[in-house]
Amino acid sequence: MQNILVIGYNNRNVVCSAKRAGYNVCSIDVFRFLDLQECAYASALLERRAGPELIELDASKIKAQMVAFGLEFDAIVPGSWTETFDHNFFSCPVLSSSPENKQKASNKKYFSKRLETLDIPHPNCYSPDEIDAIQYPVIVKPVFGTSGLFNKIARNKQELLSILENLSSIYHSKLDLEFMSETVVIQDFLEGIPSSVYLLSTKKEALSVAVNEQLTGIPWLSRLPFAYCGNITPFRTEYAEEMEALAEELILDFKLLGSNGVDFLVTETGPTVLEVNPRFTGSFDTIEKAMNINLFEAHAGCFKGELPERPEAKRFAARGIIYSDRELFIDRQLLDVILREKGADIPPQGTNVWPDWLLTSLLSCASTREDAIISLEKKAKRIKNFIECKTKICSA
Structure with missing residues (x-):
């Protein structure tokens, strides 16, 4: 090949x-x-x-x-x-994986019902036509995932109806609860540490490659409260082995192949499964950097029935995704500032970046989690300071 x-x-x-x-x-x-x-x-x-x-x-x-x-x-x-x-x-x-299996795993409503059958901890799930039975607060998500960009919290019935009306306007001129029940899912909103397990799987086996901490709604990376902003590998937690076992069970149950991810929320009482991502996930970069593994080669091997040896983390690797808070034109000056940070996802010169779109990704490696995060924050600050200064000059 x-x-x-x-x-x-x-x-x-x-x-x-x-x-x-x-x-x-x-x-x-x-x-x-x-x-x-x-x-x-x-x-x-x-x-x-x-x-x-x-x-x-x-x-x-x-x-x-x-x-x-x-x-x-x-x-x-x-x-x-x-x-x-x-x-x-x-x-x-x-x-x-087959399209049928991927769509089943991606559909949050179907997935929630399957977790209930398997007796795996997960947030309670409601349909929009069950409004009077809902316990608040809840989080409203599209049935199929979008990196948290469209997720909203509702703390009471009035807020929930407002969110549903706004989402419904994308498709209809008025609120249609029957239609919304097919396009959104409402879950209990739980507090905890967002995290994930990245897996490789064949038809017979699943291997947990890494447990990762997820960065969501980080103010110095995005103004959206639930936007996926990157991750840190590895995530050190007493629940790592439990998370790996649950993730492997789910991947095999859904008959998924190759690279996949399972999202968790680590709460005070332990890990809760949020969703399965039947594809390459955002932790790809940090896993490769932390563990010195080529994930594409490992992914291709799965379709020959081969899994690699379980890798071990050599360092902490972090990725931070900067979302633009305004419309930007990528001129030579801004591109040079981004290039100096030696990150990834480098926007081409002459293109436009819209508000809340991915601007660029920052990468760092360190011997501790804290040092990796500090490095990301410094890089983000330098880019944002330049944009702020340039915007003030241009508007003067």
């Missing part, structure tokens, strides 16, 4: 890992970051609608882009937000 095509929302980490593993890699994604372009043999843009939907792939357009690359592909690898990807569109192998 030599020529690989990766299709997804943001493919940078997967494409660069595959390149390091010796593959010729092409990419179709939403961003075409500079560091992706440096790793890819060729790349193209993936168009998508704004909103809390998964990517809807246009098979004919994808095939035309594949022809334009001028390569015969040995395999296709679906990346983030492609749970509806139909393997039957293409003649070459697809290194991914």
Whole structure:
């Protein structure tokens, strides 16, 4: 296997890992970051609608882009937000779980019912047409995940109705509880430490590769209270082995293959399962850096029935995602500031970044978790200070 095509929302980490593993890699994604372009043999843009939907792939357009690359592909690898990807569109192998299994695992309502059957701790789940039975506070999420960007807390019935009306306006002119019951999920809002387990799996076995701490709603990275802002690997917790065992049980139960993640909330009483991400996850970068493992190579091995030896963390690695708090134009000056931080997800010069869109990712490695976080915060501050100063000068 030599020529690989990766299709997804943001493919940078997967494409660069595959390149390091010796593959010729092409990419179709939403961003075409500079560091992706440096790793890819060729790349193209993936168009998508704004909103809390998964990517809807246009098979004919994808095939035309594949022809334009001028390569015969040995395999296709679906990346983030492609749970509806139909393997039957293409003649070459697809290194991914079946679409049916991915959609079941991604659907928060179906997933919650399955957790209840398996007697695995999870937040209580309500339907919008059960408003009078709800215990507050609750968190409202799209049925299919969007990195926390559309998650909202409701502390009473009035707040919940307001949130449902706003979400309903995306699809309808008025609140339709029956329709909303198919598009959103309402869960008990619990306090705890957001975390995850990254796994590799074959048809017979699942291996927990790393337990990760998640960074969500970090004020110096995003103004959105539940936005996924990155993570730290490893997450040191007394519940690590329990989390790994639960994650492996779920991955095998849903018959997922290759790279997958399970999100947890570590509460005072122990770990609670939040959701499964049947795809490469955001902890990809920090796992590779903390554990000296090539995750793309390990992912490809799963489809040959092979799992690597369980890796061990050599250091703490952290990734922080900066979301822009305003509309930005990436000129040469701003690009140079971002490049100096030696991060990832580098926006191309001449492009626009919209409010609450990913601006860039920051990376750090250290011997302690605290030092890794301090390094990220310093990097973020330098970039944000430059943007603030430039904005004041431009408006003067």
